[in-house]
Amino acid sequence: MEALLLKNFLRSKGLMTGLLILFVAGLISLNIGKHFLDKNKEIIEKTAHYQQESIAKNVEFHPKEIGLLLYYVRFGLVNEMPNLAGLAIGQRDINPSLKSVTIRNLEEQKYATDLMNPMYQMLGNMDFSFVLIYFFPLIIIAFCFNLISEEKEEGTWSLVLSQSGNPIKMLRIKILIRFVSVFLILVLLLMIAKFYLAIPFDAVFLAFILTSILYIIFWFTLAWLVASFHKNSSQNALILLLSWVTLTIVVPAGVNALTVNLYPVPEAFSTVLESRDGYHNKWDVPKEPTVAKFHQHYPQFSQFKHPEGKDYSWLWYYAMQQMGDDEAAKDALAFKEKLKKRNAFSSTAGMFFPSIHAQLSLNALSLSDMDNYLNFIEKLESFHEQKRLYFYPKIFTETAVSDENWKKFGLEFYQEKPSLNWLKMLLPLLIISILCVFWAKLKFGKNMMAR
Amino acid sequence: MRNKILKLISKQVWTSKIKNSSTLWLIGIFNGLLFFALFSGYKYLVNQQETVEHYSLEVRERWENRPDKHPHRMAHYGYVAFRNRFPLSFFDFGMDSYVGNAVFLEAHKQNTVNFSEASLSNGLLRFGEISAGMILQLLLPLLIFFWGFDMVAREREHGTLRILLTQGVSWQELILGKSLGLFALALSIFVPSVIVGFILLIFNEFASENPQSYIRFFFLIISYLAYFFILSVLAILVSAKAKSSKSALTSLIGFWLFFTLMLPKVSQVVGQNLFPSPSKIEFDTNVEQELIRQGDSHNPNDPHFKALKDSLLIAYNVDSTHKLPFNYSGYVMREGEKLSAETYKKHQAHLVETYQKQQNVVRFTAFLNPYMAIKNLSMALSGTDHSAYNDFQNQAEDFRYHLAQTMNELQIKYIGNKVKTSADKKAIISKKHWSDLPDFHHQFLSLIQVFKNEVISIISLIVWTLGLFFLVNYSIKNLKAF
Numbered sequence: 001m002e003a004l005l006l007k008n009f010l011r012s013k014g015l016m017t018g019l020l021i022l023f024v025a026g027l028i029s030l031n032i033g034k035h036f037l038d039k040n041k042e043i044i045e046k047t048a049h050y051q052q053e054s055i056a057k058n059v060e061f062h063p064k065e066i067g068l069l070l071y072y073v074r075f076g077l078v079n080e081m082p083n084l085a086g087l088a089i090g091q092r093d094i095n096p097s098l099k100s101v102t103i104r105n106l107e108e109q110k111y112a113t114d115l116m117n118p119m120y121q122m123l124g125n126m127d128f129s130f131v132l133i134y135f136f137p138l139i140i141i142a143f144c145f146n147l148i149s150e151e152k153e154e155g156t157w158s159l160v161l162s163q164s165g166n167p168i169k170m171l172r173i174k175i176l177i178r179f180v181s182v183f184l185i186l187v188l189l190l191m192i193a194k195f196y197l198a199i200p201f202d203a204v205f206l207a208f209i210l211t212s213i214l215y216i217i218f219w220f221t222l223a224w225l226v227a228s229f230h231k232n233s234s235q236n237a238l239i240l241l242l243s244w245v246t247l248t249i250v251v252p253a254g255v256n257a258l259t260v261n262l263y264p265v266p267e268a269f270s271t272v273l274e275s276r277d278g279y280h281n282k283w284d285v286p287k288e289p290t291v292a293k294f295h296q297h298y299p300q301f302s303q304f305k306h307p308e309g310k311d312y313s314w315l316w317y318y319a320m321q322q323m324g325d326d327e328a329a330k331d332a333l334a335f336k337e338k339l340k341k342r343n344a345f346s347s348t349a350g351m352f353f354p355s356i357h358a359q360l361s362l363n364a365l366s367l368s369d370m371d372n373y374l375n376f377i378e379k380l381e382s383f384h385e386q387k388r389l390y391f392y393p394k395i396f397t398e399t400a401v402s403d404e405n406w407k408k409f410g411l412e413f414y415q416e417k418p419s420l421n422w423l424k425m426l427l428p429l430l431i432i433s434i435l436c437v438f439w440a441k442l443k444f445g446k447n448m449m450a451r
Numbered sequence: 452m453r454n455k456i457l458k459l460i461s462k463q464v465w466t467s468k469i470k471n472s473s474t475l476w477l478i479g480i481f482n483g484l485l486f487f488a489l490f491s492g493y494k495y496l497v498n499q500q501e502t503v504e505h506y507s508l509e510v511r512e513r514w515e516n517r518p519d520k521h522p523h524r525m526a527h528y529g530y531v532a533f534r535n536r537f538p539l540s541f542f543d544f545g546m547d548s549y550v551g552n553a554v555f556l557e558a559h560k561q562n563t564v565n566f567s568e569a570s571l572s573n574g575l576l577r578f579g580e581i582s583a584g585m586i587l588q589l590l591l592p593l594l595i596f597f598w599g600f601d602m603v604a605r606e607r608e609h610g611t612l613r614i615l616l617t618q619g620v621s622w623q624e625l626i627l628g629k630s631l632g633l634f635a636l637a638l639s640i641f642v643p644s645v646i647v648g649f650i651l652l653i654f655n656e657f658a659s660e661n662p663q664s665y666i667r668f669f670f671l672i673i674s675y676l677a678y679f680f681i682l683s684v685l686a687i688l689v690s691a692k693a694k695s696s697k698s699a700l701t702s703l704i705g706f707w708l709f710f711t712l713m714l715p716k717v718s719q720v721v722g723q724n725l726f727p728s729p730s731k732i733e734f735d736t737n738v739e740q741e742l743i744r745q746g747d748s749h750n751p752n753d754p755h756f757k758a759l760k761d762s763l764l765i766a767y768n769v770d771s772t773h774k775l776p777f778n779y780s781g782y783v784m785r786e787g788e789k790l791s792a793e794t795y796k797k798h799q800a801h802l803v804e805t806y807q808k809q810q811n812v813v814r815f816t817a818f819l820n821p822y823m824a825i826k827n828l829s830m831a832l833s834g835t836d837h838s839a840y841n842d843f844q845n846q847a848e849d850f851r852y853h854l855a856q857t858m859n860e861l862q863i864k865y866i867g868n869k870v871k872t873s874a875d876k877k878a879i880i881s882k883k884h885w886s887d888l889p890d891f892h893h894q895f896l897s898l899i900q901v902f903k904n905e906v907i908s909i910i911s912l913i914v915w916t917l918g919l920f921f922l923v924n925y926s927i928k929n930l931k932a933f
Contacts, residue, residue: 043732119806126717241704268571370574
């Protein structure tokens, strides 16, 4: 019987077309991912070159005062993108993967965005994760919606019942053949991706593969559950399609609407205002309190004083800049906390919905999620701080510009290691799938008995 | 074509569907979803409007309360401009979440517009947003297809089609009548949301300030009506042409997938590859390089500014800029600001043009894909499209330029030529000048401008509507009664 079912499957034109569509869509998505990775690499190379050039030019223009020079000089930090991000671009096309900052106040620089056509962001990428989350389930639905009903509607079901002692076994083989075919396409695509995008085969990639597999398993178990209801083909198709629309469109958008309404972020605006006033207002007030506050923040620089009676000194200038950050610190922290709350809420809510959970897990593995970006910003803060601490003494002692080896300031790189929480990643998908199978077992038991 | 027959057929479609409890459920679910989308969108809009109003007032207050100081310090203190939401934006979010909301405006420098909703969100946003526009453009068509796929095909399968046709009903009447019935079903979902949307619009205090929002809403309704009508006729046509109701359903769902999910994404990738746009780094480098070529106001030996200086010295017959009757460095900055703003504007315009070319690739697919036509048109009418954002950017840049130049003028006029630093007592002017600068008010695009921007979408909707009559007339020749 197995051989017969397999032959039947292989001969079906519709099913083979389905597999072909999946494969082609997958290949297109891999190409889009490759393109994205290449473009990112190109931007980094160009920036590395541009940074060197710009530093050299500024050193030439402002050779006298290191304080003035550092007003202009920018240092770049790259949020390294693993090649896996070609499979799940996530938020990488919205949040820049490279930031260049001067040692002046960071608040005015850290939220700068890249240039991007918003239409492009709105319509979104057709990356591999999109094909996996949207297209695979549809093909699975098309493969499985008439698992039993087709036999009933073609009149072969009574034949199956009378000839086979165990009709469920036949159904199991039928769905298994379909599963294996989709599974093979998935694995084939991932293997092509491995070589085409040069993804290292490590625990992270393995987690990526397992999550993808569990996601398609979930859809097969759902189709199995719907088959156990013994409804007719169009009802099955309706139920499955509605589940698809609900899981991939309505629920994620609903959770997002909820997040946005529960956690509005007015802190984004107040941070800007606080930091602007924190710095600019210092021009209008006596210099001593500003310098005193600076000394409070950095006791190690207490020996440097603002020369009395002078209108201007670089110590005072950078102390003012520092106040831009210090006075916005409270709001900036509240802002960051708010974003983390948003993140935590949606990923917790997402655990109950395989589509959301899979997408967020894949993004996290590919370091293209919000968490990665927030970590990058934190790294940017310490990068900026470290540059300040390095240059502050040189500025305050008026070290000659020529004493510094400016060539050594190339781009720096931040590489995050994705945290692998296997249970949290795989368990939600596994539990929902098991629930579907279990419920189907109950239903099959009842429905078969009734016959 | 007889009106009586049309009415009869469409009424029959309506009553036979509405009898079905699953139809009522679906209508209920869709209305519930739409109300949720409208209310949550509205709440978000009001929240945004209040936040923007609050912080705009604060920006203004802080600006006016700056003490006496050097005008150039004021030019660097700058302004923060916030993007206002159009009162109708709760109906269709469009690109609103992907474009920035706040921009810091200061002398010499064009900052990016930051804090888009997308930059504050994790991956969830990318599944799409739930707005009335999304439900009506994306989900309602699926429902129309689902209701319509078997309307002719099943009659054929049951043999009732032949009876109908032999009784003297023409194919045109049958298709149009069924389409009208299906259209009426779609209205049972569309009309309540329009009423709720209208009430919410009336309640919004900003709508009365922008009476054009009502006119825009009116055109929005017409566009959606056209869209639903097109889809209803298409569904019935496919049902009439298909071999079986099952194949009708499969092709309709296939069309839906291809046109709403695949084509938009693929066409935007094509657009991007045909018209590559620069990254921020490239853009800034290009602007900077051109500026250096034109003249660097910081470089004392720059030929452009040296020529300027020499001509001034000759005109006023003095031998040093300190002897000029006005503030020389303010004069130089005014010239520098003019040059840099012009250069930036030129590059920015070029960038926007590239973006529009990319978008036009997507926009032109509307002739194949009514979904794209309604999507763009609805976005534009709701004030959430790229042009609306671009207009805000231009207004903010104009304001920035005006601010910087006003401060330069003040410097030229009031600041002495011999002061060494901006902290000098002689270098300070009264704070009363600050309130002379008008506040930033984000104005919305005019209706005519909106129509101009969306000419392609409007034409394609009209072509689709008219084209359907030809399509019906053409395809009935090959239709079979059994």
